[in-house]
Amino acid sequence: MKYQGVLTKMQTEFLQPIQYFLVFETDFINLNQMLNKTMQIELIGQQCLCCKLHKDIYRQGFCKRCFFDKPQAGDWIMRPELSTAHLDKEDRDLEYEKKVQLQPHIVYLANSSNVKVGVTRKSQVPTRWIDQGAHEAIEIVEVPNRYLAGITEVALKQYISDKTNWRKMLANSIEDVNLIEWRERLKSFIPKEAFPYFLDSNKETVIDFPVEKYPEKPKSLNLKKENSYSGKLKGIKGQYIIFEDDTVFNIRANEGLVVEISLV
Structure with missing residues (x-):
């Protein structure tokens, strides 16, 4: 079974344990149902979550231009004390900033x-x-x-x-x-x-997470460097998927990567 799409942060359902979903444009994967199955992840390309263009991801799933221009990546996102919408003062887009702040x-x-x-x-x-x-x-x-x-x-x-x-x-x-x-x-x-x-x-x-085996010494998968990886899924916690060999993959940190996922 194969799935292809742009990685975005896993969607969750607050049950015991938490239910995790990888959601693509036309399909989704319930990862809880994939525990103890082999998952292969292959890097296909990159796509900015904002402009949707196939450009290199700079940070937070955005290309470099969107990261520095769009209100979704303003400094107040990571540093809420910098918020100014309550003063009617614009950072990048006051309408958007008022809506969120x-x-x-x-x-x-x-x-x-x-x-x-x-x-x-x-x-x-x-x-x-x-x-x-x-x-x-x-x-x-x-x-x-x-x-x-x-x-x-x-x-x-x-x-x-x-x-x-x-x-x-x-x-x-x-x-x-x-x-x-x-x-x-x-x-x-x-x-x-x-x-x-x-x-x-x-x-x-x-909160209870669906993990069957915690990694003793977690090692992070760099998909941009490795291009592909295959391993048996043993758990999901936070925005990480955990494999049997202690490899972990941070979905949130890899938003914007276009991948093909195969499940056995």
């Missing part, structure tokens, strides 16, 4: 490789946590725009990490922590502008 955002704590603080749109809960490979997460602040979420994250990451160690996450080397206790510990460091939006009564969300 001026909606409810969540500041959260997640436990993937360690406890980390992060920001996401409310509409992306729990998808964001799933994408990060978090086994548990909890909302701590819900604010009306991206800027307030961003300055809250900046304040809190002085006391807690905002990064995930992908190797520890994939190896399932996770500390057992109490996120409610962490929330209370960080409460006093929330900026005064965001403090009225503090959430003090919600519970942790627990």
